Amino acid sequence: MKLATLKSSTRDGRLVVVSRDLTRCSEVGHIARTLQDALDDWEHAAPRLARVAEGLETGSQPIMRFHEHDAGSPLPRAYQWADGSAYLHHVELMYKARNAELPDGAHTDPRLYQGGSDTFLGPRDPIVVQDETWGIDMEGEVAVIVDDVPMGASVEEAGAAIRLIMLANDVSLRGLMPSELAKGLGFFQSKPSSAFSPVAVTPDELGTAWDGRKLHLPLLVSLNGSPFGKANAGIDMVFDFAQLVAHAARTRPLVAGSIIGSGTVSNRFDGGPGKPIAEGGAGYSCLAELRTIETITTGAAKTPFLKFGDVVRIEMKDETGHSIFGAIEQTVTRYERG
Amino acid sequence: MKLATLKSSTRDGRLVVVSRDLTRCSEVGHIARTLQDALDDWEHAAPRLARVAEGLETGSQPIMRFHEHDAGSPLPRAYQWADGSAYLHHVELMYKARNAELPDGAHTDPRLYQGGSDTFLGPRDPIVVQDETWGIDMEGEVAVIVDDVPMGASVEEAGAAIRLIMLANDVSLRGLMPSELAKGLGFFQSKPSSAFSPVAVTPDELGTAWDGRKLHLPLLVSLNGSPFGKANAGIDMVFDFAQLVAHAARTRPLVAGSIIGSGTVSNRFDGGPGKPIAEGGAGYSCLAELRTIETITTGAAKTPFLKFGDVVRIEMKDETGHSIFGAIEQTVTRYERG
Numbered sequence: 001m002k003l004a005t006l007k008s009s010t011r012d013g014r015l016v017v018v019s020r021d022l023t024r025c026s027e028v029g030h031i032a033r034t035l036q037d038a039l040d041d042w043e044h045a046a047p048r049l050a051r052v053a054e055g056l057e058t059g060s061q062p063i064m065r066f067h068e069h070d071a072g073s074p075l076p077r078a079y080q081w082a083d084g085s086a087y088l089h090h091v092e093l094m095y096k097a098r099n100a101e102l103p104d105g106a107h108t109d110p111r112l113y114q115g116g117s118d119t120f121l122g123p124r125d126p127i128v129v130q131d132e133t134w135g136i137d138m139e140g141e142v143a144v145i146v147d148d149v150p151m152g153a154s155v156e157e158a159g160a161a162i163r164l165i166m167l168a169n170d171v172s173l174r175g176l177m178p179s180e181l182a183k184g185l186g187f188f189q190s191k192p193s194s195a196f197s198p199v200a201v202t203p204d205e206l207g208t209a210w211d212g213r214k215l216h217l218p219l220l221v222s223l224n225g226s227p228f229g230k231a232n233a234g235i236d237m238v239f240d241f242a243q244l245v246a247h248a249a250r251t252r253p254l255v256a257g258s259i260i261g262s263g264t265v266s267n268r269f270d271g272g273p274g275k276p277i278a279e280g281g282a283g284y285s286c287l288a289e290l291r292t293i294e295t296i297t298t299g300a301a302k303t304p305f306l307k308f309g310d311v312v313r314i315e316m317k318d319e320t321g322h323s324i325f326g327a328i329e330q331t332v333t334r335y336e337r338g
Numbered sequence: 339m340k341l342a343t344l345k346s347s348t349r350d351g352r353l354v355v356v357s358r359d360l361t362r363c364s365e366v367g368h369i370a371r372t373l374q375d376a377l378d379d380w381e382h383a384a385p386r387l388a389r390v391a392e393g394l395e396t397g398s399q400p401i402m403r404f405h406e407h408d409a410g411s412p413l414p415r416a417y418q419w420a421d422g423s424a425y426l427h428h429v430e431l432m433y434k435a436r437n438a439e440l441p442d443g444a445h446t447d448p449r450l451y452q453g454g455s456d457t458f459l460g461p462r463d464p465i466v467v468q469d470e471t472w473g474i475d476m477e478g479e480v481a482v483i484v485d486d487v488p489m490g491a492s493v494e495e496a497g498a499a500i501r502l503i504m505l506a507n508d509v510s511l512r513g514l515m516p517s518e519l520a521k522g523l524g525f526f527q528s529k530p531s532s533a534f535s536p537v538a539v540t541p542d543e544l545g546t547a548w549d550g551r552k553l554h555l556p557l558l559v560s561l562n563g564s565p566f567g568k569a570n571a572g573i574d575m576v577f578d579f580a581q582l583v584a585h586a587a588r589t590r591p592l593v594a595g596s597i598i599g600s601g602t603v604s605n606r607f608d609g610g611p612g613k614p615i616a617e618g619g620a621g622y623s624c625l626a627e628l629r630t631i632e633t634i635t636t637g638a639a640k641t642p643f644l645k646f647g648d649v650v651r652i653e654m655k656d657e658t659g660h661s662i663f664g665a666i667e668q669t670v671t672r673y674e675r676g
Binding site for chain 1: 349378415416417418420423441443447449450451452453454455456457466467468472488489490511514517519520521522523524525526527528529530531585586588589590591592593595596673675676
């Protein structure tokens with residue numbers, strides 16, 4: 001089934017079940033008011049929501065039109081958002097750009113940072129930033145929402161706790177990172193609010209594209225209408241979602257509704273760095289990767305970061321060309337105090 | 339007023355208003371089921387809760403006994419937990435122990451890390467850890483809960499958004515930090531679930547001890563019944579809560595119910611490192627600080643980290659010796675899968 005959260009006068013919006021083709025939806029307030037409510041009691045809510053999803057396809061269910069523009073983040077605010085960096089190739093490039101090697105253990109110990117989860121952006125909300133010179137960047141990602149995960153869960157248990165899959169734009173302010181990372185405490189100001197796709201889907205909606213741990217489809221990233229990336233999320237993902245979730249739960253439990261991200265999706269090209277789509281490559285899911293390749297090959301980055309007015313679109317299509325999650329489409333906008 | 343969350347069969351517990359002396363409480367489900375519900379609509383909920391608090395003191399309100407043991411974390415799960423490191427003196431020692439200097443800007447740019455907020459420990463819950471050799475440590479802190487804070491809020495606006503104050507134990511696994519910090523992404527596994535005091539209080543409950551930005555009272559930390567720290571939270575706090583909140587909101591808004599911590603409370607002694615209580619000092623709020631001083635002065639740390647069975651207690655008393663927030667009292671316990 002496919003689930004979305006319609007924006008409403010409440011902070012957590014209204015849960016709806018969405019038709020497979022994303023054109024219709026049905027209110028399910030009698031089952032769960034919000035997606036978090038459904039996740040809090042997934043065992044009971046999921047079968048009931050699935051029956052509504054069935055009714056939506058067969059026409060036996062009251063429906064209304066679904067517009068992606070009306071959707072907020074599936075979880076407008078969440079209790080946990082931890083974002084991996086599973087495409088190590090991407091990380092390796094970042095190290096290489098500063099003449100460093102990947103640290104020992106990089107291939108066995110997943111990278112994951114603690115994100116902020118209190119104020120997610122809706123999938124069509126602008127990316128509001130105060131200062132254009134802060135190095136505004138998108139990061140196109142896949143993310144999963146898990147059920148309760150006990151502390152010390154095995155990789156198998158962690159994988160079995162995955163309930164929903166969606167796309168993410170992990171908005172980053174690259175220019176604020178060096179001074180922030182120099183403090184040794186990770187990101188804070190350099191990772192403002194993230195955005196997620198209009199729709200989160202259960203694994204069965206993905207058919208064979210979801211192998212239980214990875215999603216084997218291209219992540220379509222475009223910039224001002226031009227294709228920028230189509231890297232396959234199932235390729236070059238060194239740590240799968242089950243491993244990322246288990247890593248996050250090593251020293252603490254995770255609550256139902258916790259979101260775990262893949263990190264920027266990135267594919268190698270012939271064993272080396274990715275190439276632009278125009279040159280026959282799979283392109284990129286963030287600007288920083290391309291800028292890093294430019295720095296390594298020509299000595300300087302020439303692609304600029306995002307500017308006010310730029311439009312980022314992140315989407316994924318099934319084998320018949322239909323959008324699975326709806327599109328994240330966001331315009332970078334100067335922040336003005338209301 | 340004083341607010342607590344009684345553990346219940348629900349994930350977020352039941353909000354109660356607690357009497358000033360922490361002996362009685364009153365259910366307020368007709369006003370707000372949970373503390374997050376109250377914070378989501380503080381403007382309306384707070385005056386009504388305050389009337390219950392008044393009734394509790396005058397006896398005009400139905401009451402029941404309040405037992406700190408029945409309380410969960412005021413917010414058993416929250417949308418945001420960002421923890422500062424405002425007692426720079428403490429940070430300076432950590433740098434000194436590895437022969438480094440505080441970075442430029444350390445006195446003007448607050449340090450704050452993004453914590454995980456999905457699974458807080460109740461104030462009397464054990465600190466469950468899988469492995470005793472992970473360098474288990476407490477960090478005694480003061481924390482505030484804010485209302486909605488707009489992106490880019492001024493320090494004044496940030497200070498005005500502080501709604502509640504409580505104590506925190508920011509449990510840390512020191513042994514997991516070096517390899518985690520080497521990845522450059524901050525803490526994750528090394529900062530397992532934190533605990534908060536049984537009661538959160540509005541600023542007016544603190545009288546002159548709260549100046550709007552700092553809490554001027556000693557934080558009493560004991561270890562296995564022996565006093566270990568009594569550092570005054572109002573002394574040597576280089577960044578006050580208003581500054582920490584504004585820092586957290588620089589590039590994004592904060593949602594109502596966000597928790598901002600002070601970092602380990604720490605006092606200098608005669609301009610130098612703190613001294614143990616037995617030597618006339620104010621002691622320490624975490625073991626790492628004492629171990630660092632030992633390393634600097636004798637070449638090696640001799641105080642061990644916490645062991646299974648150790649009991650940490652964190653409390654704060656008013657000028658008449660009464661506990662303000664109730665006590666965090668936690669036993670370190672080996673984690674066994676249920």
